[in-house]
Amino acid sequence: MPDRIPPDSVGVVTPQHLTFHEPVALLCGRVLPHLELVYETYGELNAARSNAVLVCHALSGHHHAAGYHSADDERPGWWDNCIGPGKPIDTNRFFVVSLNNLGGCNGSTGPRSINPETGRTYGPDFPVVTVRDWVATQAMLADALHVDRWAAVIGGSLGGMQAMQWAIDLPERVAHAVLIASASRLSAQNIAFNEIARQAIVSDPEFNGGRYLDTASNPARGLMLARMLGHVTYQSDDGLRDKFGRDVKSGDLAAARDVQFQVESYLHHQGRSFSQRFDANTYLLMTRALDHFDPARDFNDDLVAALKRAQSDFLVVSFTTDWRFAPARSKEIVDALIAARKNVVSAVVDTPHGHDAFLLEVPRYFSVLRAYLQHVAERVNAR
């Protein structure tokens, strides 16, 4: 192993592919003739198969959560600070599974896949997917890996919604659900932001009704705007001030016509790199799944009744400056869990980093996660 891969990393990992040849019925009524899921695993499944942890990704995430894809890979997986030997999701004790969700653009069946019925890419014709579909397809992966019951299902943001849905839909298969910076459903304001992002994409001339792959184009402008908008809302006012203040890119106003402030330059960079790596149809599909998530709806809008089905314990974490998934939304979940008589621990972590904090190594956040997962490891006899 090369020197520059840190010792607390899971090291070089290879994505794995699993193909299910039987048809998969989705909640929307449509059927996928077959399904491919790409995933990674870190750590080892113990003999009792009791130490498996599922990590669910958020809006723009994927299966590559930890480690490096090669010795000279520049960046590790998206949650590498949290997953690894000795880290809060400790791979010395847990067998960690991370996948790219159905509808994604990183290798699992999604809008970029070929529709066997037409012989061309699904594109905008890819079926509508829901958080419940994700849970059902993640359960197919669990079956394939011989995991009957997850020691924990963990996710931040949209990932936390999947963890909650797991606990409700497949209660006997989840021992602990960890919901970070999440909500039991989106607020109107939150849906509004998603709709602005979607409009930025679909109004890009390159979008071509979602058939941009057919013309070898990419609605990069729209994706970039969607990401820039998202990025601002994932941060707090104080956070952006701390990071950029009013620093200007160049002292010479005349020379800096396009980009004048550091914060603009940062957003442009974030937006541009996102537009090169993410699929527009997947973005639309994922934000729709986010908007429609509402497990209480199947229970007469009674979240307590929905959560009563759960057999797991819960950890609910929120961040003080997160205004997209505010602490009040987490509190709703916690109150419902108490009313449903579930075991629950909640922490409201004080940080200036807004919603993005769930991806960052905030010391208090990590110490809460670490303590909870140590407790989980003991309860499931991990290792």
Added chain:
Amino acid sequence: MRPDISIIADLVTADSRVLDLGCGDGELLAHLRRTKGVNGYGLEIDPEMITSCIAAGVNVIEQDLDQGLTNFPSDSFDLVVMTDTLQSVKRPDVMLDEMLRIGRECIVTFPNFAHWRCRLYLASRGRMPVAKHLPHHWYDTPNIHLCTFADFEALCTTKRLRVIERLVVDSDYANHSLMSRFPNLMGTTAFYHLGRPQ
């Protein structure tokens, strides 16, 4: 074990649903779960205490008592407990009302400002007492609403609260005959097990 825990545990019905306001490291709830099969939740705001609760497997909720307890429905608990914290909340009287709205019964413990040492300290030195059970100075104390046993008894009477049990101990958590006769002079800590107004 914290000495007040066994005294409180004796007052708790087995298998009841308990809310502990200001639960600290969760020792009381862990003990009640172990010995009484209690389904308990604790509220706490100190990050280190919360981590201790997590390690102990105690249900701890990060919530500031002074921000109100309106998120807890009426009658959602059998018993609401508050140990050595009532004197540090913004409105102890409102807190008592809330405790007996959320739970059918409550247990509160608090320090006695009329203990003879406090009286002697104030009388002889003319300064706010600092004692074993009241270790802070006037300017840094979290105890912003200190009271005496007699004061609390008067509040219970005003509110027509049902006193199910009252118990007074000294700083060694002992209860001797002199204290039974002169609790407001000899006791340092009171335990009140209260029910809703009659």
